[in-house]
Amino acid sequence: MKVKKVFKSLIIAFALLVSAVGTVGIASPQKAEAFSIWKHKSGSFSNYVETKTYSEDYNKKIKRYHLIEASVKSTSKGKGTYKFYIQKKSKGKGSWKTIKTFDAKKNGTTRFSSPWLNNGDTYRFKLVNKGSKKTVKYNISWAPFAS
Missing domain, CATH: 1.20.5 (Single alpha-helices involved in coiled-coils or other helix-helix interfaces)
Incomplete structure (x- = not known):
């Protein structure tokens, strides 16, 4: 026993x-097949805001990446939603192209992901308050994921 x-x-x-x-x-x-790094952006806006430009430059073996586990947490005295755009420039050149649009809650957390971006593309977020122009405070967090 x-x-x-x-x-x-x-x-x-x-x-x-x-x-x-x-x-x-x-x-x-x-061999590392994929990696990610968390990023954050916060601020406030009444009408609209465009975030700074972000870019992910990986080695030549990495062809594309996308934003995963992303969320935007917002608080406002207003009710409803606002438009959230993910925009990109190919290789940092040309004009901004919207690749994803969704409605984000003015009070609460909205989760999202992005379509695939090519290595070297730049991206930004654009938040537009189409309803009442009461200030919206936001906190965006995301992880670029390359494979």
């Missing part, structure tokens, strides 16, 4: 050791 308990304990300890080695990267693949 005691031998069975010791044997079970050894199996559990071995399983924990193997999983710990995998989490620190010793047993993980040598």
